[in-house]
Structure formats: structure tokens, C-alpha cells
Amino acid sequence: MIVGVDVGGTFTDLFRFDPATGQFQVAKVPSNRGDEAAGFLAGLDAVGGPAILTAIVHGTTVGTNALLERKGCRLGVITTDGFSDVLEMRRRDRPHTWGLWGDFTPIAERHLRIGVPERVLADGSIRTPVDLNAVRAAAQKLVAEGCEACAIVFINAYANGANEAAAAAVVRDVWPNPHVSVSSEILPEIREFERASTTALNAYLQPKVADYIARLDAALASRAFAGRFHIVQSNGGVMPTAAAQKFPARTALSGPAAGVIAAAAIARAAGFPNVITGDLGGTSFDVSLVVDGQMALAAQATIDFGLVIRNPMIEITTIGAGGGSIASVDAGGLLQVGPESAGSRPGPVAYGQGNTRPTLTDANIVLGRINAERPIGGALARLDVAAARAAIAEHVGDPLGLDAMSAAEAIVRVADAKMAGAIRLVSIERGHDPNAFALLPFGGGGALHAGALMLECGLAAALVPRFPGVTSALGCIIADVRHDRVRTLNLNLDGLDAAALSARLAEEGRSAHATAEAAGIPVTGIDVVYELDMHYAGQTHTVAVPLPVALGEAVTEAQVRAAFETAYGRVFSRLLPGIPVRIVTLRTAAIGRRPPFDLTALAPAGGSLDAAARGTRPAWFGGRWQETAIWSRLDLPVGAVVQGPAILEQPDATVVVNPGLAARVDGLGNIILERAA
Secondary structure, eight states, X not given: OEEEEEXXXXXXXXXXXXXXXXXXXXXXXXXXXXXXXXXXXXXXXHTTOGGGOSEEEEEEOHHHHHHHTTOSOOEEEEEETTOTTHHHHTTSOOSSTTOSOOOOOOSSOGGGEEEESOEEOTTSOEEEOOOHHHHXXXXXXXXXXXXXXXXXXXXXXXXXXXXXXXXXXXXXXXXXXXXXXXXXXXXXXXXXXXXXXXXXXXXXXXXXHHHXXXXXXXXXXXXXXXXXXXXXXXXXXXXXXXXXXXXXXXXXXXXXXXXXXXXXXXXXXXXXXXXEEEEEXXXXXXXXXXXXXXXXXXXXXXXXXXXXXXXXXXXXXXESOOTTEEEEEOTTSOEEXXXXXXXXXXXXXXXTSSOOXXXXXXXXXXXXXXXXXXXXXXXXXXXXXXXXXXXXXXXXXXXXXXXXXXXXHHHHHHHHHHHHHHHHHHTGXXXXXXXXXXXXEESTTHHHHHHHHHHHHTOSEEEEOSSGGGHHHHHHHHOOEEEEEXXXXXXXSTTOOHHHHHHHHHHHHHHHHHHHHTTOOOOSEEEEEEEEEEEETTOSOOEEEEEOOOTTOOOOHHHHHHHHHHHHHHHHSOOOTTSOEEEEEEEEEEEEEOOOOOGGGGSOOSOOHHXXXXXXXXXXXXXXXXXXXXXXXXXXXXXXXXXXXXXXXXXXXXXXXXXXXXXXXXXXXXXEEEEOO
16 A cells, blocks of 8 residues: 655645555644644544555655755755855855846855865865864854754865765764765766755755654654655655755655656556646646657756755756745736745635735635635635635736636736746747647636636647645655666766776666666666766756666767767757767666556546536636536546536546536546537
């Protein structure tokens, strides 16, 4: 018995699956912001309790929220003399590109970034051995200043980590806890700022993430859980909790990544290889592109301005537009939705928990699209429509001269426009035709807006999963095991020592394979894949070059050259003959393939239109009330077609079928929204 748990800003979603019987159970409970562990355990109780489970896989936003809210720890940095301002200087970028204003506060204060005598040259030779007495004094000062974690970042440590290793031994002897991050252990890769930022952010998150996981471990142990507990990584793989406590930076986009994993699997099974995923939760809208059934991985991500993590991550674009996003009229008289969110506490006005400012969810309730008598999540008996309408009238309608209904519709339209902008960012602006893609919405609110976004962006269709509200939790249980390693090489391709490169490939591959194997998660096999970052001499940018070799196979100079020319030509449509080629970095990934999840287990077993019909109620579309058919979505049989306007209700989400659209149930129980014939 395995359960996936996705803790979001508003709800905690669970998907429990028994591979022996094919039976599953879903649940959605309110998150407990500030004490996410409480919501986590309440969710487990909703699916039978921890004692019956053999494995728990968790997608978490604890690290993401800590970075966005700057609520990590008090951090100290020990670095090479003269390089203590790297985190503050960054890449000399600005918060506002064309402005001369704006400031940036590093995660470590300047007096807590201490330089010590040492120097490693770019070729890896040690010019100045590290002064261990200075290191000890620096560590003692940082402890006295109340620092909870320490990052050690020496210049050129990617080429030779000996000075860092010696310094780390001294710091760990002094430091009162295990929270010491060393750049040559975290990211032994060229590029000074990215290595420093990734290491510092890893240390910044360690106390918070480690404490969160430790509390979960203790609570699970007290509840007779004897199974395996794993965390989803930002790269779409899973890792043991011990690894997550040591490398918390790898969990920065854990929750959103799990949803994209499930969305890609659902889309492939449904015959939609090209989809744009849209995860609308309580606080944000996360968009990702799936092309030919494959998710896009980025080499690094900027979580917020100046906060760069260079680890492989599923490429996700996030905007502050969720169900809990607050609607307001700014000083210029313009309606804004987000980025400020009411979260789960106090939540939307209609929740009756003390919030007085209207949210996107309040607008959908007032428009009749969300059933106030049957709110998702099950924590509330009913929603206060009158309070939501009054808040919208006061904060949006009156300032804009609109009645409450027009103001509610305006809130939804502004939110739709923001979400459509994010969809265009990952499609049109990257050369993709939206008409060749389907939208795959999930999260608690994604299906509410799917039809409007499909029409707004010119998408071919919308594919709504069987359980859109718990898609990220499903992604947790189907995610592969994955471990990534990186190593800077700095080699010329001409005259390449192929034997030495082959030996390095084998060494890195065996290490990654062993780590994936040690995770203790059942897999059908472990694949090792290699990729080189390469460029022409004189260039600063690199292209990712997949190497067509397996673990233990030798590689030749001709193979590497052919792979580079293929990759470079695909990106730039031309080659540069006569210019030498350089190999910069080797990336190695060991991927433990999980047994395939049979999505037919989610398909409807029977059902009928008569059983699914729930009558009608008025809903507001296009500036007027329209009598709208209400259906129990999970009771609709395969092949059923519902004409809009219609609303399909289920415990974890609501699907809105706009006028002019039709909804069809496919063989896996997905809803396909298309333009009506």
C-alpha cells in the first residue's frame, strides 16, 4: 500500500493505491499553514492511517515557501578572502531591468560572510593551503552570532575540493548541528555565483526542511508506520528523507514537479503527446510544457530574484494567481488579482474564518460555479455566499462602479488573462503553436478555468484528469527514483583522451547508480544517462549534448563530436566549422524506473447519465444568469457527452463547461473539453 501526499498552500491532497488489488482512495484536507505536519497527518488519517502503509512519497512546498517568504535560517558563509560579496553581486542583474531603483538583500548578512586565507587555481592546483586556524575562528564567530547553518564556498573548488574538505572537517567539529553545506559536495561545477548561490540556499533551507522531515518521521513512528518515506525532488525523481535533509535545495519545486509527472503520464495514456499543464492551487498557477510526451528539464531555476538554484529541475513557470489570490483595485483604478493570497487561513471570505477581502474563489462562488452547499475538502459544511458577494461589492464593485455580479465576473476575467499570459509564455514565445497543444488543468481550481483558458489561448482541447484536485499526489506515487551528479571537466574536443573520459563516465555512472539503488524503492531497472555541456571556443553559453552510451561503454572523440553537432544544429540551425570545440561539464543521471501505473484503474466502472444528473442551477456566464446543468462527474459513463453550459462536480474539484463547449468522457475517465460542433 503506497500513498502520495502533496501539501499545498491551501489543501493537502492524498492518493492511496494498492498495487495488489488495483484499488485506490483519494482525499483532500485543509493544510495547516505554519504547521504543515499537522495537515499531513490529518490527511493520512483520512485514507486509513499510517500503520497500514508500506510507503509514503511526499511532494512538499516547505522549501519553496521558506525561500519566497525569506523564512529560512540565520546563515553564515565561509569563503575565500576577497570573495565574500559574491552572493550580493550576483550576475550584476537588477530587480527591475530598465530602472535604476530597487534593492536586494542576500540571505546571509555581510558581517556573517567571512573570508579566510586559501586559494585554488582554475587548473585545480593549490596555490595557498587553507588556513585552518582562521577557519576555526570564523566558525566560532558565526556560532556566537547565532548562525544555525554554514555554507563553505571557496573559489575554484569545483576543480579541486581539497581545501574545502579540510575546512569542512574543522567547521563540523565546531558546529553544533549537522547543517554544514560544502560547495564541492553540493555542486562541483564551474560558475562561481551559481555554485555559491546553490550551496548557500541549501544551507539556508537545511534547518527548516530537516526539522520538518524529522517531525514527520517522529510522528509517523509514533503512529506505527514501519514503511519507507521518500520526498519528491524538483527534477521529477524521488529520494530518501535522509538525502532530502542533506540536500534540501533539490526539493525547491517538489510539489509542482509531482503534478507535471502525473500530467505527462495521463496525457500520454490519453493520446495527447503535446500538452501544457496548468496547476491552479490556492496561492499560485504553475505552468509547464510537455512535448512528445516528455517533460522539459532546466539546468537551474530562479526561485525569486537573486535566489538561483543550479540543479536539474522540471521547467515550471509560476505566477501568483490562485484560488486564494486577493482581488483589489489599485491606486490607479485597475483591478488586480494576486499575488497576495489568503491561503488556507483565513482563506476566502466565504469560508467565514475572518478574511474580509475577496478572492478568486469568492468570485467563482458568487457566479454560481462553485457549489456553496458542497465545498471541496469536506472541512466546511457550506460557504457564505452573501459574505463573499458583499466583500466583492465593497472592495471591487464600488471602486469600479460595477454591481457585485459584474465585479465577480471581472475578477475571473482578470485572473484568466494572467493565467493565459503564463500559457503564452511557455508556448507562443518559445515557438510552439498553441493549436497543436491541449491544456491539462489540475489542482483544486484548474478545471474551473480550463474552458476559458482553452478559448483564450486558442488551444486544441482541454484534458481534465479523472481526479484533477489530487493529480500532484498521484504524481508522487508514479515518480521514478532519480539521482543527478555533475562534474566540470574543461577539456578540448580536439585530441580528446577518450580513454580518460570513458573512465570518468564509468566512475560517475557507478556512483549515481549506487545512490539510486540504495534508495530502497522497488524499480524495474536503473538507467544511467549522460549529458555534456559543450560550446565552441570563445562562447560563454553552452548546449546540452546527450551522449548515446550506456554505463560501462567506452566513448570516442568522433561520437562526442557527432553528438555535439547534432545538438548545436538543433538549437541554432547551423554549425561553426573551423572553430575548436570544448567540453565544459559532465552531467550524469541514474533513473530507477518505477513499475508502470495502469491508469485504467481510474476509469469509470459503469455509471449512467441518469445516475449522474443533478438537475440545474443558475450560473453567471457572459454577463447574465444562464440555467446550467449540474452533473456528478464521477458517475458519468465512458463516452458520455455533456453540452455547455454545465458544471461537473466531484469531491476534489469542479469542472466548468463554458457555453459553446462540450465535455466528453474518454476511456480512462478523463474529461475532454472541445468546441461544440
